[in-house]
Amino acid sequence: MLPEQTQVLIVGGGPCGLMLANELGRRGIATVVLDQKPGTAFNPQANATQARTMELYRRLGFADEIRALGLPTDFPTDIAYFTRFARHELARFRLPSAREARQMVSTLSGSWSAAELPHRVAQKYVEQVLRRHAERVAAVHYGWRVTCFADKGDHVEAQAEPVNGDRPVAIRAAYLIGADGARSLVRQAMGWRYSGETGVVRDFVGGRMYAVYCRVPQFYRAVPHAPAWMNVSFNPERRSFMPAIDGKSEFAFHTQLKPHEHEERIDERAAAAMVQQAIGAALEVEVLARDTWTAGHALVAERYAEGRVFIGGDAAHLFTPTGGLGYNTAVEDAVNLGWKLAAVLKRRAAPRLLETYEIERRPLAVRNTTYAKRFADSLGNFQPVAEIEDDTPAGAGARKLAGEYLAAHGRAEFNIPGITFGGRYDGSPAIMTDGTTPPPETANSYTPTACPGGRPPHYWLPDGTSLYDLFGFEWTLLSFADSPRELAPDVKIVNVHDLALRELYGADFALIRPDQIVAWRGESAPAALQALETLRG
Secondary structure: OOEEEEEEEOOOOOOHHHHHHHHHHHOOOEEEEEEEOOOOOOOOOEEOOHHHHHHHHHOOOHHHHOOOOOOOOOOOOOOOEOOOOOOOOEEEEEOOOOHHHHHHHHHHHHHHHHOOOEEEOOOOOOOHHHHHHHHHOOOOOOOOOEEEEOOOOOOEEEEOOOOOOOOOEEEEEEEEEEEEOOHHHHHHHOOEEEEEOOOOOOOOOEEEEEEEEEEEEOHHHOOOOOOOOOEEEEEOOOOOOEOOOOOEEEEEEEEEEEOOOOOHHOOOOHHHHHHHHOOOOOOOOOEEEEEEEOOOOHHHHOOOEEOEEEOOOHHHHEEEOOOOOHHHHHHHHHHHHHHHHHHHHHHOOOOHHHHHHHHHHHHHHHHHHHHHHHHHHHHHHOOOOOOOOOOOOOHHHHHHHHHHHHHHHHHHHOHHHHHHOOOOOOOOOOOOOOOOOOOEEOOOOOOOOOOOOOOOOOOOOOOOEHHHHHOOOEEEEOOOOOOOOOOOOEEEEOOOOOOOHHHOOOOOEEOOOOOOHHHEOOOHHHHHHHHHHHOOO
């Protein structure tokens, strides 16, 4: 049975909704999640969990659970480009396996100084972990749809009904969050439109796409190349990208339909033939699921919040999946909104703190969709020449040129610490500037900075501990000088006597928000307390 009253009602049980339920439930906020699907995703969906998202999972204690899922621990997470998967390899961008990532992370500095490295795992597996943990602290109900709602000023009233047609239920909540995807009922009911670019046409990832979740049992026996996480075919007949799902036989195949190909005429046999075209060999292909989607979006909702209603995830932004930024942006939406809602509901912050959710997250969505579009343009507008598969000098020359271009593209799209770590909330009322200017942003490199508004510089302590593991779940005062035993009940004081770390942070004190963002830095603990009171309104 659904509760008839709750503090927060979340519409949508994907990554954004489930992450938000974890954030709220762990803070003791009564939370209900409703999703009309029968359960978490069956199709693989997103396949790249960025390092920043892994750090946020580590903060909740389940990063290791997620890193254990997906590909075998020794499977390379390379991005490899081929004419066809069983024919010519054009280029390869090498990346570490999950096991190597665990070993490497504590040795890295500079751009990749992080508590966690990226992980290649299908979203379907991530959702299972998020759901399992959310169900411990929130009421999660699949098979329910919200049909309407109304903001009454001091609460929200919603109508929900089971998809099997049973009796509807009225739910009263303090706040309602729409994490209900691209066709969001919540966004549409609020009258908020998407803005940005859509309908972009490219030779690839710009138009009608066809997805095939499939099993190819003989793939690794028949293909004469080293395994890769992301396989990209580049030929005039069948361009595609095909990430490995389990490192054994399962793949998520995506191709762009030609003008003469109509999705309603594609049966399982035709879908399998598409996969075989990209492989370049008549291997057995078992179709597990298939669907259509559209590439060429770089859309962000014109509003994220009004009154007691908020949106996040795909309801707020829609990506072409190059760069793997959509699902990761959704997780950060949830983390940003979660601590703010909890602080207001617990009366530890003024309601106007919630205004900073849209102020902070919408510009980041515009930034990230712009990056994804650039990667899509780089890949999709580069077209294969007719002779690229020929066993001739002209064909060899074409493959050499394509390989050089795709190698550079792969480095640009998949080595992105600046995008991963460099998002900032400058100008937000929930940040107190100290007058300094952060280093210029670049996609493929990152300069750690404690300039308020961004991710705190990460650091491995001499005993092998990640600095981030010392941060509290709520606020943290990072101190390099004498500090009080207590600042406020929900502020953890962390004293670190390390000259190199003090130099990295550039001040004796730094106030770290619950979402692991530097909110303030300065030279005294009393000033930190004053800053905290100001930030919370």
